[in-house]
Amino acid sequence: MKHALLLIDLQNDFCTGGALAVNDGDATIAVANRLATAFSLRGDAVIASQDWHPANHGSFAAVAGQPPYTPGELNGLPQTWWPEHCIQHSHGAQFHPQLDTSFIDAVFYKGQDATVDSYSAFFDNGQRRKTELDQWLKSRNITALVILGLATDYCVKFTVLDALALGYQVEVVRDGCRGVNLAPEDSDLALAEMAAAGAVIR
Numbered sequence: 001m002k003h004a005l006l007l008i009d010l011q012n013d014f015c016t017g018g019a020l021a022v023n024d025g026d027a028t029i030a031v032a033n034r035l036a037t038a039f040s041l042r043g044d045a046v047i048a049s050q051d052w053h054p055a056n057h058g059s060f061a062a063v064a065g066q067p068p069y070t071p072g073e074l075n076g077l078p079q080t081w082w083p084e085h086c087i088q089h090s091h092g093a094q095f096h097p098q099l100d101t102s103f104i105d106a107v108f109y110k111g112q113d114a115t116v117d118s119y120s121a122f123f124d125n126g127q128r129r130k131t132e133l134d135q136w137l138k139s140r141n142i143t144a145l146v147i148l149g150l151a152t153d154y155c156v157k158f159t160v161l162d163a164l165a166l167g168y169q170v171e172v173v174r175d176g177c178r179g180v181n182l183a184p185e186d187s188d189l190a191l192a193e194m195a196a197a198g199a200v201i202r
Contacts, residue, residue: 001169002142004045007032008121008149008156010099011050013085013092015150020085022151022178029098031148031176036103045105045142049121049133049149049159051086052093052109059117060084069182075115077125080182086111108133120158122166134166144169148176153186160194170199 010032012018015025036046053060061068061081068083086093095101108131110118118124121133137145145168149156156177163170172194179187195201 001144002044002140003039003144003146004047004137004140004142005035005039006121006145006147006149006159007036007046007048007099007104008147008159009049009051009086009151010096010149011086011092012094012096013051015096018085019083019092020180022180025150025178026096026098028148028150028176028178029096031173033098033100035146035148035173035176036100039146040103045140046103047106047108047133047136048095048101048104049108049110049131049155050093050095051111051118051155052088053084053086053111054114055084055087057084057087057111057114057117059111074117075126077116079117088112106136108136119155120162121155122159122162125158137168143167144171146171146173148173150178151187152177152179153182153190154180157190157194160199161197164194164198170194172199172201174201 013020014022039046058074059082064081066081072079116124
């Protein structure tokens with residue numbers, strides 16, 4: 001069985017000082033670097049996703065004319081209105097400066113379509129379009145993923161659920177994840193949902 005380490009959205013805007021900073025998000029970087037080193041040394045792939053939004057992305061509160069962090073609907077799908085974040089080529093969209101990107105074999109962009117949000121590294125939120133991630137993994141006969149990143153209750157959760165649905169074995173590294181936690185229990189509920197779907201939480 002071939003494994004890969006998948007790092008979810010370890011970007012400046014989700015860390016301290018970022019536009020959509022996740023509490024203690026920076027703490028994920030050391031975990032990512034440690035695991036990336038180990039995976040690389042044994043010849044396993046290390047891959048990463050990046051939120052990569054156009055400046056007019058429909059999920060942005062400013063674009064929708066709605067207060068940030070409130071619920072709504074975008075393109076027929078439930079939507080939380082977010083602060084502008086991870087705009088293509090911006091500082092906020094770049095990987096955290098302490099992340100050792102030398103180990104990363106491939107990067108997969110998501111959220112480029114202004115009309116739909118994309119939490120998962122595999123699909124947009126309506127599962128209308130796939131990223132290149134699944135094809136890349138299958139072409140290398142990778143069947144098991146170790147996943148960590150930001151944020152537990154959104155992009156990590158939906159990536160994990162999609163990976164399981166696509167037939168991958170999945171481990172989630174709890175210490176390498178932090179959540180948005182619009183409600184205090186959101187990350188715990190997300191981990192429970194991932195475990196119930198078949199992920200191993202470690």
